[in-house]
Amino acid sequence: MPDFGSDQLEDFRQEARAWLAANFPPTLKGSGGQALEGGGEVGGDLAAWRRAIGQKGWATPTWPPEYGGGGLSGPQARVLAQEMAKAGAFNPLMFGMGITMIGPTILDYGTEAQKQKHLPPIVRGEVQWCVGYSEPNAGSDLASLQTRAVDAGDHWVINGQKTWTSGAQYSDWCGCLVRTDPSAKKHDGISFLLIDMHQPGIETRPIALIAGASPFCETFFTDAVAPKEALLGQINVGWTVGKRLLQHERASQTGAPGGGRTVPLPEIAKRYCGVDAKGRLEDQDLRTRLVRHQMDARAHGLTLARAMAEAKEANGATNAASVLKNSATHVAQTRAELTLEIFGHQGLGWSGEAFSGEEIESVRGWLFGKAMSIYGGSAEIQNNIISKRILGLPDTTQSS
Known part of the structure; x- marks a missing residue:
């Protein structure tokens, strides 16, 4: 497998960049896939993008090509993710459970007949x-x-x-x-x-x-x-199969890269809160908390990259997904809270011309984000997994 800086990877980077330029619709740039989050039927450029990336196999870049996957190496998949982020592109199948949970579990436990029946339609976004x-x-x-x-x-x-x-x-x-x-x-x-x-x-x-x-x-x-x-x-x-699926689910909820839109919070804060003569946020306490949030987000990203490498060596998701699930929840919920604080009274809107689309979306996202502590296994459940399976602490929930 080539090193990240090798000529082979650079060739692949150029290939990915050219393919995205030819196939990713500019109308979807930076949308982060919001049009998909409601579920149901899709059409227009979104349908064309889903069809193109499904046929290419790059919605599931590391899946075996015999089931419709891209057959890429881990380093190639990371390059693809980087180029998608640069292009403002997103994976249109990441919002469903086919490629994040069910597909990987079928790869783990399915018969050859089950793999041939179910995986190609998942890869193509047809089901x-x-x-x-x-x-x-x-x-x-x-x-x-x-x-x-x-x-x-x-x-x-x-x-x-x-x-x-x-x-x-x-x-x-x-x-x-x-x-x-x-x-x-x-x-x-x-x-x-x-x-x-x-x-x-x-x-x-x-x-x-x-x-x-x-x-x-x-x-x-x-x-x-x-x-x-x-x-x-x-x-x-x-129960064994079900636990494996939950590992895949938690791994998919840890903030893996894949494109989308995320405006840096300091930029939003400068717009709404003002700056001092040196161009810094005037509110020193807010400035401190923003830096702390950025440090948490960076630490999460670095830990995620390490866990992904370890999971590859372990041939699948690991219990580290529980740590990262809680970490991703903390980072996302903190960002949502800070965003509404920065908006001030503009962070109270639900609808109407007095509020921008960004403000309304942030309020609704803040409310929906409360569920992150619950879905995919509650934060308390993840802490139990961490304590028993990673830290090796005794199980005090079982009777002797």
């Missing part, structure tokens, strides 16, 4: 996936889930309810944890099924959120069906 994990009585204690899959000979029959199933109302498929052996210990009787969402036995109901958007759903299974080959991994060993 959308959701994940059926949490239930009304099985949130942080996920292993208490009661959605049941019964063996009906040549297929499974699924009954139960999931909640917080992000994007379920738009999804074609669901990666779902189900109970297949009610008599086993709660961690031992769980299996992982790949369920077609386009059937009468499945109903989704969006859950309204304080931020105005509704990415989450309640999902009801009433005699829904899945063929026997929908089982991912071994029967009653789905």
Whole structure:
């Protein structure tokens, strides 16, 4: 594998730059993919961009080419990310669960038939996936889930309810944890099924959120069906598969580079708060807290780069994702809080001509960002993982 500064990498950089110039629509520059966050159908330049990067395989740059991936090395993928950031481009498939969670888990545990069936459509952005994990009585204690899959000979029959199933109302498929052996210990009787969402036995109901958007759903299974080959991994060993998916999810929520827009906070602060004769922010306390935030963000980025290298050596996501998930949450929520403070009374807007689009978007983003401490495993759950699996502290939650 070539070094980062090698001639081969420089050649690839030029190739990536030229391809982006020819295929990334200028109308989407710097949008950060906001048009995708509502889910549903896309069209115009966004659809063209998704189709182009999917066909190239660069939405999943390091996935094997036999499944539609780019087949790039780690250094090449980093170069691609750098060039996308310079071009103001973004990965239009990073906002779904196909390439961030389900696809990597199928790569880990899927049969060859499952990989050939599911991975190429994910790479091309032709299907959308959701994940059926949490239930009304099985949130942080996920292993208490009661959605049941019964063996009906040549297929499974699924009954139960999931909640917080992000994007379920738009999804074609669901990666779902189900109970297949009610008599086993709660961690031992769980299996992982790949369920077609386009059937009468499945109903989704969006859950309204304080931020105005509704990415989450309640999902009801009433005699829904899945063929026997929908089982991912071994029967009653789905807890292992499910934990692996969560590692991939947390890794995707750690702030990996991929383009988008992020105006530096000091620039915003100078616009709204004014500067002194030396061009510095007049508010010394705000200046100090902005520097501290920038240091936290930089430390997070450096730790992320190290963890990505370690994960490559370990052939997948590691428990370090729990550290980075909490770190990314802290950095993002702190930025949101500082942004609204900088805006002053302009940080109170929800709609109307008195507020700019940037101000309204920041307010809604601040509200939605509160969920970061919860989704993908709450901050408390991540701290438990860190204490037991990284620090080696004793597990005080289990009875002797």
